Structures are given as structure tokens and as C-alpha cells.
Amino acid sequence: MDHHIDMPLPPGGPLEFVPGGAPTAFNWQYPEDREQLAALYEKSKRLQWNATTDIDWSIDVDLERNPPGFTPEVFNLLTRPPKPFDDRMLLEFKTHRSAWMLSQFMHGEQGALVATAALASAVPDLDAKFYASQQVADEARHVEVYRRYLTTKIGLAYPVNPHLDTLLRQIVSDDRWDMIYLGMQIMVEGLALAAFGFMNIMEPEEKLIQQITGYVIRDEARHVGFGVLSLGDIYRQMTAAEMKEREEFVVEASYLMRDRLLMEEVWERLGLEKKTWVEWSLQTPFMNGFRQILFSKIVPNLRRLGLLTPYVREHLEKIGVLQFESLPDSTQDEGVSIPPALMQFFGQLMAQGVQIEVPTPPNSSAS
Numbered sequence: 357m358d359h360h361i362d363m364p365l366p367p368g369g370p371l372e373f374v375p376g377g378a379p380t381a382f383n384w385q386y387p388e389d390r391e392q393l394a395a396l397y398e399k400s401k402r403l404q405w406n407a408t409t410d411i412d413w414s415i416d417v418d419l420e421r422n423p424p425g426f427t428p429e430v431f432n433l434l435t436r437p438p439k440p441f442d443d444r445m446l447l448e449f450k451t452h453r454s455a456w457m458l459s460q461f462m463h464g465e466q467g468a469l470v471a472t473a474a475l476a477s478a479v480p481d482l483d484a485k486f487y488a489s490q491q492v493a494d495e496a497r498h499v500e501v502y503r504r505y506l507t508t509k510i511g512l513a514y515p516v517n518p519h520l521d522t523l524l525r526q527i528v529s530d531d532r533w534d535m536i537y538l539g540m541q542i543m544v545e546g547l548a549l550a551a552f553g554f555m556n557i558m559e560p561e562e563k564l565i566q567q568i569t570g571y572v573i574r575d576e577a578r579h580v581g582f583g584v585l586s587l588g589d590i591y592r593q594m595t596a597a598e599m600k601e602r603e604e605f606v607v608e609a610s611y612l613m614r615d616r617l618l619m620e621e622v623w624e625r626l627g628l629e630k631k632t633w634v635e636w637s638l639q640t641p642f643m644n645g646f647r648q649i650l651f652s653k654i655v656p657n658l659r660r661l662g663l664l665t666p667y668v669r670e671h672l673e674k675i676g677v678l679q680f681e682s683l684p685d686s687t688q689d690e691g692v693s694i695p696p697a698l699m700q701f702f703g704q705l706m707a708q709g710v711q712i713e714v715p716t717p718p719n720s721s722a723s
């Protein structure tokens with residue numbers, strides 16, 4: 357069934373203009389010295405796809421479909437919500453959660469689109485400019501697929517989350533180009549990559565979103581790898597004072613991202629008391645596990661960049677995500693490793709008789 361809806365707007369209206377940003381860099385030397393970046397650029401050209409023709413948009417989306425055995429009783433038992441869910445409530449929750457999450461994906465993708473365009477302009481390295489230009493096209497496609505899915509398949513969407521908006525503004529208004537990488541490629545994209553992986557695992561019945569996510573993950577894995585490759589050398593040469601600014605940015609961004617995952621808007625739209633449900637979502641192991649998993653790509657990449665300093669570690673520990681530091685980083689592992697916490701949750705679901713397919717972790721030595 358196709359719906360077609362208008363996009364709901366944030367309080368600031370349909371357009372937002374952010375001043376500032378990094379200066380434009382021309383490189384007249386045209387150096388060919390970044391072999392790994394050049395290889396990534398080649399790979400990107402090979403793996404382009406067309407959202408109009410490569411995705412089968414005729415596939416019907418039915419959010420009432422659940423994995424066999426996934427009932428309100430099992431949900432209540434495993435997550436202990438403030439008010440037990442019945443069938444109707446579970447469906448409403450699922451619909452709104454999907455619409456909210458995919459809306460934030462779409463807004464994040466638009467952020468990635470404009471930030472990578474800024475990066476192509478600001479980064480001094482020519483191979484990095486080449487690659488960034490490929491990524492701009494990738495991100496346009498990602499905005500395109502999520503917009504189409506939300507407006508024609510789910511028929512429900514949410515405005516940009518205020519915490520995400522703050523983070524995106526910060527990233528694009530910074531005049532240091534490495535901050536665009538750090539904020540967008542390492543933090544925002546790292547989270548998105550894990551979220552897409554999570555979505556793919558949790559919605560095995562939704563063939564359309566599976567198709568979309570499969571393509572998007574392949575692109576995003578390259579994007580995160582691009583950030584890790586580009587920043588590694590630069591950060592090794594920075595002074596302690598310069599690195600300290602990067603550490604502070606990482607910590608601030610981590611809190612903004614954690615706060616963006618509390619789904620405040622969803623509780624409001626469902627007519628539930630926001631405070632109670634936010635508290636629940638901060639505490640219930642399922643929601644906690646979900647938020648933690650979203651950091652599973654970020655933490656190893658920060659380690660690779662030399663940013664897992666005592667100060668950063670202290671705060672990641674507070675958020676409860678430091679345990680991912682030993683997972684492989686995005687230059688070693690293109691897929692989404694399934695962290696032990698999620699495997700455990702799958703085990704609990706299956707113990708309750710829910711029939712889900714637990715995918716084999718692409719890099720099982722990581723857990």
C-alpha cells in the first residue's frame with residue numbers, strides 16, 4: 357500500500373541556514389600519493405547503484421508482521437515496560453519506532469550529504485577530494501531511498517531530533533576540516549552503520565528495508581573506512597593541545613548521540629508520559645543494549661585514531677560503551693560485528709520461543 361505524506365517540520369520551519377564552515381582548498385600539485393584512498397575511490401566507482409532501478413519498490417511493507425513467536429507477552433517479559441503492551445500498543449510502538457528511527461537516518465543522511473560536499477571542498481589532499489566526491493553521490497542516494505520509504509511505504513515521519521540537529525550544526529560550522537571527518541565519518545556514520553546492521557537483524561521479515569539496508573551498509577562501511585584512513589596520519593602529528601580539542605569534541609558528540617536515542621518524540625506522540633518512558637528506555641537492558649550496540653563501530657575507530665585517551669575512556673565508560681574497544685576497526689572489518697550484548701538478547705528471545713535468524717558474525721574472532 358502506498359501512502360504519500362508531507363514531511364513534518366521542526367520548530368524552525370522547512371529551511372535552516374548554518375553560517376561558518378571550513379575554508380576551500382585548491383590543490384594545484386595533483387599528487388598521487390595516497391594509495392589506500394585511491395583504492396577506495398576505485399572501489400566506490402565500481403559499487404555505485406541506482407536507487408530507482410536496483411531496489412524493488414513493488415515489495416509491500418507490512419509492519420504488522422512480526423517474527424513468529426514475538427508476542428506482547430514476550431516483549432513485556434524481556435523489557436518490563438512501565439505499562440504492559442497489548443497487540444495494538446506493540447504495533448503502534450513498532451510503527452512509530454521504525455518511522456522515528458528511519459526519519460533520523462534520513463536526516464543524518466542529509467547531514468552526511470552536505471558535510472561531505474563541504475569536505476570535498478575543504479580537504480587539501482587530492483585523493484581525499486576524489487573520494488569525498490563519490491561519497492556525496494552515495495549520500496544523495498541514501499536520502500533518496502529513506503525519503504521514498506518513509507513517504508510512500510510507512511506513511512509516517514518525524515522531524516529532525518534536536519540533539520541530532522545540534523550535532524550536525526556543530527559539524528558543518530566548524531572551520532577545521534578534520535572536525536567534519538571526525539564528527540561525520542567517525543561519529544555519525546559509525547553510529548548509522550551499526551544502526552543499519554541492527555535494523556537488518558531485527559526486521560528480517562521486511563524484505564524492502566533489507567534490500568535498502570544491504571546497499572546502504574556497503575556504502576557506509578567505505579565511508580567510515582575513509583574517515584579512519586584520512587585522519588590516522590593527521591592525528592599522529594598533532595600536538596597534545598590540538599588533540600585535547602578533538603577529545604572534547606568526541607565526548608560532547610557521544611552524549612548528544614546517546615541523548616538522541618531516547619526517542620522522546622515517540623513517547624509524546626504515543627500519548628505516554630515522557631519522563632517515565634525515557635527513564636525506562638535508559639534502564640531496560642533491551643534499550644540499553646540497543647544504544648550500546650550503536651557505539652560498537654565508533655569505539656574501535658576512536659582507538660585506531662589514538663583518541664581513546666583516559667579522558668575519552670572515562671566518559672565512554674559512563675555511557676556504558678567502552679567494552680567495544682577490542683572489536684576490529686573499520687579498516688579491518690567492513691561488516692557490522694554483532695556485539696556480545698546483542699547475541700545475548702537474541703538468546704533470550706529464542707529461549708522464549710521467538711523464531712529469529714541469528715546471523716553469523718562476519719568477524720567472530722572479535723567477540
Ligand SMILES: [Fe+2]
Nearest residue numbers: 465468495498
Ligand atoms: Fe549515508
Ligand SMILES: [Fe+2]
Nearest residue numbers: 468545576579
Ligand atoms: Fe555515509
